[in-house]
Amino acid sequence: MTSLKDLQDSFQKALLEGDPSILTQIPDSQREKKEELLGVYQYAYGARLLEFLQTDYGNLHGYLGDEQFEALCNAYIESHPSHTINARWFGEQFPAFVKETPPFSDMAQLGEIAALEYALNSVFDEVDERVLSMEQLAELPPEKWAGLVLQPVTAIHHLALTTNADEIWQALENENDPPALVQHEETVHILVFRYDSHGYFRPMPYEEAMMWDKMVMGVPFGVLCELITAYGGEEDAAMRAAGYLQGWIASGFIAENFKTGDDKE
Amino acid sequence: MSLPSKKPSSLGFGLGLRPPHYPEILGGDPPIDWFEILSENYMVPGGQPMRILDEINEKYPLVMHGVSMSIGSTAPLDMDYLRDLKKLAQRVKPKWISDHICWTGVHGLNMHDLLPLPMTQEALDHLVERIKQVQDFLGQPIALENASTYVTFKDDEMTEWDFINEMAEQADCLLLLDINNIYVSSFNHGFDPHTYVDAINPDRVVQFHLAGHQNNGTHIVDTHDHPVIKDVWDLYGRAIKRFGPVSTMIERDDNIPPLDELLEELEMARKIADQQGVQFPPLEHQGTSHISQKMETPS
Numbered sequence: 432m433t434s435l436k437d438l439q440d441s442f443q444k445a446l447l448e449g450d451p452s453i454l455t456q457i458p459d460s461q462r463e464k465k466e467e468l469l470g471v472y473q474y475a476y477g478a479r480l481l482e483f484l485q486t487d488y489g490n491l492h493g494y495l496g497d498e499q500f501e502a503l504c505n506a507y508i509e510s511h512p513s514h515t516i517n518a519r520w521f522g523e524q525f526p527a528f529v530k531e532t533p534p535f536s537d538m539a540q541l542g543e544i545a546a547l548e549y550a551l552n553s554v555f556d557e558v559d560e561r562v563l564s565m566e567q568l569a570e571l572p573p574e575k576w577a578g579l580v581l582q583p584v585t586a587i588h589h590l591a592l593t594t595n596a597d598e599i600w601q602a603l604e605n606e607n608d609p610p611a612l613v614q615h616e617e618t619v620h621i622l623v624f625r626y627d628s629h630g631y632f633r634p635m636p637y638e639e640a641m642m643w644d645k646m647v648m649g650v651p652f653g654v655l656c657e658l659i660t661a662y663g664g665e666e667d668a669a670m671r672a673a674g675y676l677q678g679w680i681a682s683g684f685i686a687e688n689f690k691t692g693d694d695k696e
Numbered sequence: 697m698s699l700p701s702k703k704p705s706s707l708g709f710g711l712g713l714r715p716p717h718y719p720e721i722l723g724g725d726p727p728i729d730w731f732e733i734l735s736e737n738y739m740v741p742g743g744q745p746m747r748i749l750d751e752i753n754e755k756y757p758l759v760m761h762g763v764s765m766s767i768g769s770t771a772p773l774d775m776d777y778l779r780d781l782k783k784l785a786q787r788v789k790p791k792w793i794s795d796h797i798c799w800t801g802v803h804g805l806n807m808h809d810l811l812p813l814p815m816t817q818e819a820l821d822h823l824v825e826r827i828k829q830v831q832d833f834l835g836q837p838i839a840l841e842n843a844s845t846y847v848t849f850k851d852d853e854m855t856e857w858d859f860i861n862e863m864a865e866q867a868d869c870l871l872l873l874d875i876n877n878i879y880v881s882s883f884n885h886g887f888d889p890h891t892y893v894d895a896i897n898p899d900r901v902v903q904f905h906l907a908g909h910q911n912n913g914t915h916i917v918d919t920h921d922h923p924v925i926k927d928v929w930d931l932y933g934r935a936i937k938r939f940g941p942v943s944t945m946i947e948r949d950d951n952i953p954p955l956d957e958l959l960e961e962l963e964m965a966r967k968i969a970d971q972q973g974v975q976f977p978p979l980e981h982q983g984t985s986h987i988s989q990k991m992e993t994p995s
Contacts, residue, residue: 434818435813435816435822439769439799443803446807447805456850457847458848458849460884460885462913462915463914467915469846472847475809476807479809480808513805514805514806516736516764516777517736517739517740518736518808519736519737521808554743555743555744555745556740556742556743556744556746557742557743558741559746586743628744
């Protein structure tokens with residue numbers, strides 16, 4: 432008798448590699464050959480994983496069409512067997528895969544559309560957090576502002592795009608024909624965030640994007656102001672930095688817990 | 697014979713909770729006694745799924761139904777999964793937690809399918825030991841569901857119904873009988889579904905699933921994307937007569953129709969229970985019992 436462990440190893444190999452060894456353990460049914468019956472599981476394996484990717488990357492699917500999208504997905508499924516118990520995370524590596532895998536990597540917009548779709552899906556069910564209010568920040572003594580270290584909420588992603596992937600995605604989302612590809616001369620930044628339970632994105636000027644990235648890295652507010660000054664000039668630098676900060680707080684992008692320079696870790 | 701110390705009482709007639717129906721469920725008062733949630737859909741950090749789950753949990757009794765426990769796998773139990781499941785259960789406080797008699801992968805991989813177990817003593821012993829471990833960890837009995845299967849194994853030593861009865865008895869767990877799955881497996885493997893229903897120990901059964909499938913002529917695939925067929929309704933009639941007022945629900949996983957269509961199917965289940973003379977006890981949960989609310993039934 433085949434052990435349960437060997438049987439499961441063999442069955443899984445039939446699904447992953449098409450290895451027919453398990454057929455020696457399976458009888459025909461009254462109506463059907465065992466190859467066909469095992470084929471139900473083999474087909475379901477690929478079909479289910481494809482469905483997960485179709486659900487998560489619907490606009491990339493629309494952009495590429497069925498044939499190319501399925502070829503891309505099948506390559507991903509073959510190289511990324513699922514390690515997750517939850518379908519929600521099966522496609523986590525998909526944007527990176529699209530970006531790195533020829534011939535899809537030759538079309539930068541594909542990886543960027545995928546990254547945007549992943550970010551929008553991610554913010555949808557990210558953790559709920561208390562956010563910082565202007566009133567809380569107003570209570571901070573002036574001498575502590577320079578050491579202020581802010582932290583973004585989890586449900587937010589900064590994406591740097593080299594193409595008009597955001598416009599392509601938006602057109603597809605609105606069921607319009609996608610615009611022609613535009614390769615940007617300079618990287619364009621967008622911020623993907625959650626508002627009222629849904630995912631949105633907005634463009635971010637380069638200066639704001641730089642300040643955002645440094646803030647995420649834990650750079651204190653005083654240093655952020657110096658960077659703004661160095662980038663955009665001294666005139667109204669403090670106003671610009673305060674403006675960005677105010678916008679982030681008003682939008683609920685900053686978590687309630689902040690640190691000041693004299694906080695103990 | 698040992699019995700689960702606390703077999704949960706019947707909840708009446710419910711539905712699988714599916715996102716397309718959220719607005720109608722939250723905005724109205726559809727005649728549904730309870731909902732079954734897919735546990736994995738709510739094992740996420742937060743956001744809209746959790747907010748809606750909390751809202752629905754305030755209005756309706758919930759049970760949790762998972763697909764990833766892989767209780768029959770020879771791989772070690774996934775304790776991270778079980779911790780997350782327990783955490784969700786602490787939030788939801790479900791009437792019970794269920795999963796499937798199957799395995800979903802080995803070597804750290806997940807095939808995202810309910811894969812068949814051989815009906816052998818070795819598999820039974822393995823399953824019983826794992827169910828006990830899970831029940832100890834969760835601190836409550838779990839209900840396990842018969843999965844639809846497309847293959848059997850040459851080494852099978854017993855019938856599926858004997859296997860399931862033994863499993864429930866030895867592990868002291870509950871059973872979720874999927875009436876459609878019994879029908880599907882009976883067609884695929886050439887046994888009489890009535891024999892199956894008549895053999896299962898009624899004392900263990902806490903829930904029925906009813907669903908549709910796709911008949912490919914030589915075999916049936918359990919797609920859960922069609923209405924319940926007449927043969928399955930007939931089998932449900934036999935089951936409800938034998939098992940009494942067991943919590944019953946329609947399980948639609950794909951090709952999700954408008955809520956009204958599922959309510960019609962649910963009303964059909966009520967009608968069949970009524971025809972079989974099965975009286976459901978008054979519901980324990982707060983709010984209105986919907987059992988007496990009648991709707992038009994399919995002709």
